[in-house]
Amino acid sequence: MSEQCTGHRSAIVFDLDDTLFPLKEYIDGACRRVADYVHTVYGLAIHNELLEARFAETNTGAETEDALCGLERAIVTALGRHFKTIDVSLVNRLAHVYRSHVPSIDLYADAARALALLRALSIPVGLVPGGPSQSQRIKVAALGLAHLVDTIVYPAEMLGGNRTEAALRLIELQTGSPLAETVFVGAPHSSFDSAKQAGMMTVLIRRATSTHRIPPGNPSPKCDITVPSLKRITQLFTAPGGLAAAA
Numbered sequence: 001m002s003e004q005c006t007g008h009r010s011a012i013v014f015d016l017d018d019t020l021f022p023l024k025e026y027i028d029g030a031c032r033r034v035a036d037y038v039h040t041v042y043g044l045a046i047h048n049e050l051l052e053a054r055f056a057e058t059n060t061g062a063e064t065e066d067a068l069c070g071l072e073r074a075i076v077t078a079l080g081r082h083f084k085t086i087d088v089s090l091v092n093r094l095a096h097v098y099r100s101h102v103p104s105i106d107l108y109a110d111a112a113r114a115l116a117l118l119r120a121l122s123i124p125v126g127l128v129p130g131g132p133s134q135s136q137r138i139k140v141a142a143l144g145l146a147h148l149v150d151t152i153v154y155p156a157e158m159l160g161g162n163r164t165e166a167a168l169r170l171i172e173l174q175t176g177s178p179l180a181e182t183v184f185v186g187a188p189h190s191s192f193d194s195a196k197q198a199g200m201m202t203v204l205i206r207r208a209t210s211t212h213r214i215p216p217g218n219p220s221p222k223c224d225i226t227v228p229s230l231k232r233i234t235q236l237f238t239a240p241g242g243l244a245a246a247a
Contacts, residue, residue, distance in 0.1 A: 009201065009237055011177030012118060013168065014149075015186035016129035016136060019205055020111040021143055026103045026135075027054055033101040034075070034094050042082075050078040071095050099135040103142050108207075114230040115148045123237055124175035125149040126182075128167045130191055133157050150175060155191070164194035183236055192221045203227060203236075 017023040031054055035047035053074035075094050079086050107115075118125050127145060129136035133154040140152060151174040153167040160166050172179045184195035185203045192202050204223040227233070 008181050009183055011124040011126065011175050011182040012233075012236075013126040013128055013171055013182055013184050013195075013200070015184075015190040016127065016139060017131065017189070018187035018207060019185060019190070020115075020127075020145070021105055021107050021139070022207075022209060023058075024209070025105045026139060027051070027058065029103045029105070030054075030098045030101050034098050037094065037097050038079075044082050046078045046082065049081055050074060053077040071098060099132060100138070102138060105139065105142050107143055108230070110230045112148075114233050117234045118237075119148070121234060121237060123234075124151075124177050126171040126175060127152040128155055128164065128171065128191075130155055130164065130186075130189075162194055162197070164191040165198050168195065168198050168200070185230070185233065188221060190221070192223055201225075201236075203233070205230065 014020055017026075028051065031051045032047055035045065035050055038044050038046050054071070056077075057070035057074045072091050072095055075091050075098075076086055079090070115125065125148075127140070127149045129140060129152070133156040136154055136156070140146065146152065151171055153170050153174075155163040155167040158166040158170070168179060168182075168184070172182070175182075180199040182200050183203055184190075184192070184200040185205060186192060186195075187205055187207070190204075192204070195202050202221075202223040202225075204221050204226045206226055206228060208228070
């Protein structure tokens with residue numbers, strides 16, 4: 001058992017996608033908005049093709065600032081079944097429709113309960129939504145998370161090399177809780193390496209309905225603990241030997 005598991009814990013930081021809400025809902029709604037646009041302008045039905053291509057791109061790895069082209073590739077794949085040539089300006093326009101749409105999404109029930117309990121326990125809660133900040137900001141607003149957490153930092157908006165670690169260091173300053181005493185919770189695609197480098201305890205939430213899958217040939221993230229939901233996450237702060245109790 002690592003030192004991070006046995007030490008004092010005073011704060012918690014969450015990733016967003018498939019951690020606090022089902023990313024599938026966002027992708028489905030975004031693809032439908034793009035498909036509606038294409039149908040209105042060109043009279044073509046591409047929703048199922050775009051959805052299939054988008055999930056295929058999502059499952060190749062994390063949706064980070066280094067993988068922005070995944071969406072564009074999915075759009076090109078879907079359009080390529082109907083057009084012999086595809087104008088770049090059309091792809092960019094559809095990508096904007098996708099990323100700027102206001103989604104109809106909800107927190108996982110266990111996530112909503114966990115955030116409420118953490119607030120009741122006065123545990124500082126941070127959020128580091130990995131991925132393109134435009135769409136992540138829209139998701140955060142749609143979920144009402146600004147009122148449920150203490151601080152939000154978007155790694156894509158940080159400067160320097162390791163943007164996620166920089167975001168975590170900023171959260172450390174804002175919460176006043178050392179990262180060595182802070183828990184990082186994320187889904188299979190989350191930046192666990194950055195959290196570990198910062199000295200944080202890491203918790204992998206592996207939901208049965210997770211949108212992101214571990215790409216074939218890639219190892220599963222090595223975290224201090226793996227859980228199927230956030231149902232018992234507060235026991236990391238309240239139960240004696242909290243890690244074992246929450247496992």
